[in-house]
Amino acid sequence: MASSDCSRSVVALGIGGKPTSRQGALQKLAGEPFGKVVLVLLVAGFIAYAAWRLIQVTETDEWPKRIGYAGRAAVYAALTYSTVRIIAGAHQQSQDQKTQKTTAAVLGWPGGRWLVFAGALVLIGVGVWNGYRGVTRKFDDKWKGGPEWGVVAGVVGHLARFVVFTLIGVFAFEAALNYDPNDAVGLDGTLRRLADAACGRFLLGLTAAGLIGYAVYCFLDARYRDVSR
Numbered sequence: 182m183a184s185s186d187c188s189r190s191v192v193a194l195g196i197g198g199k200p201t202s203r204q205g206a207l208q209k210l211a212g213e214p215f216g217k218v219v220l221v222l223l224v225a226g227f228i229a230y231a232a233w234r235l236i237q238v239t240e241t242d243e244w245p246k247r248i249g250y251a252g253r254a255a256v257y258a259a260l261t262y263s264t265v266r267i268i269a270g271a272h273q274q275s276q277d278q279k280t281q282k283t284t285a286a287v288l289g290w291p292g293g294r295w296l297v298f299a300g301a302l303v304l305i306g307v308g309v310w311n312g313y314r315g316v317t318r319k320f321d322d323k324w325k326g327g328p329e330w331g332v333v334a335g336v337v338g339h340l341a342r343f344v345v346f347t348l349i350g351v352f353a354f355e356a357a358l359n360y361d362p363n364d365a366v367g368l369d370g371t372l373r374r375l376a377d378a379a380c381g382r383f384l385l386g387l388t389a390a391g392l393i394g395y396a397v398y399c400f401l402d403a404r405y406r407d408v409s410r
Contacts, residue, residue, distance in 0.1 A: 207220060207223075207263070207264055207267050208267055211267050211268065217268055220264055220267060220268050221268065223264055224261055224264050224265060224268070227257045227258075227260050227261040227264065228257075228261055230257045231253075231254045231255075231257040231258045231261065232254075233408075234250045234251070234253045234254035234257070235250070235251070235254045237250040238250045238251050238254070277366050277367050277369055277370040279367065280365050280366060280367040280370070281362045281363055281365055281366075282362075284297060284353070284356050284362035284365040285362035287300075288356075288357075288360060288362060294357050294360060295357075297353060297356060297357035297365075298354065298357045300353055301350045301351070301353035301354035301356075301357060302350065302354070303350070304346055304347075304349050304350030304353060305346070305347050305350035305351065305354070306350075307346045307350075308342070308343045308344070308345070308346030308347030308348075308349075308350060309343065309347065311339045311340075311342040311343045311346060312339065312340060312343030312347075314339050315335070315336045315337075315338070315339030315340040315342075315343060316336075316340075318332060318335070318336060320335050320339065320398075320402075321335065323402075323406050323407055324402070324405040324406060324407065325405055325406075325407045326405055327401055327404075327405035328401070331397070331398065331401040331405070333394075334394040334395070334397040334398045334401070335394070335395075335398040335401075335402075336394075337390070337391045337394035337395075338391055338392065338393075338394035338395025338396070338397070338398045338399075339395065339398075340391055341387075341388050341390075341391020341392050341394065341395060342391075342392075342395060344388055344391070345368065345371060345372075345388065345392075348371045348374070348375065349366070349367070349368065349371050352364055352365055352366050352370075352371065352374070353365045372385060372388070375388060
């Protein structure tokens with residue numbers, strides 16, 4: 182997660198290339214000296230994180246939390262799979278291509294348009310939830326100590342995620358509304374559209390700074406989160 186946040190910040194500052202997704206950041210990393218060694222370490226981390234979330238599924242009696250933990254485990258399992266394929270040298274589609282291909286397939290199902298609408302609303306809900314956690318500092322409830330500047334990084338980072346996830350949801354909603362899968366985009370496409378907007382470089386820079394803040398928050402979260410039962 183931190184690797185993709187940092188890559189987006191580099192793009193926004195005009196130092197890198199095109200805005201990229203997690204997979205794009207990992208592919209770029211694979212081409213760097215010792216990049217594949219770092220990817221192997223990341224795979225170990227992704228597997229450990231997914232396993233931790235699965236353990237949480239068995240440790241809680243609340244079904245909404247179980248679903249949330251299982252969803253996060255699935256995301257990191259998929260990220261593990263993608264990273265292993267990159268290490269093996271397999272070609273990876275861009276996140277936009279994957280998103281549009283999946284959206285086109287779902288739109289072709291009976292009631293598929295409504296499923297895309299529902300998915301868009303879920304993404305918007307995830308964005309709003311991140312915004313709520315940022316504004317109310319709910320994430321701080323799970324920390325044992327931690328520096329105040331880390332809380333600030335968490336607030337800024339969650340607000341950046343609010344912007345990104347909400348925009349992805351809005352574009353998916355637009356795809357369902359227009360019955361056009363090309364309107365749906367992933368993280369890389371969302372950042373490109375943000376860059377093309379009025380004051381786009383400024384807005385992209387703010388978003389990148391927020392995502393760096395979230396990366397910093399994640400490192401601190403690993404240190405200060407209370408993971409006891």
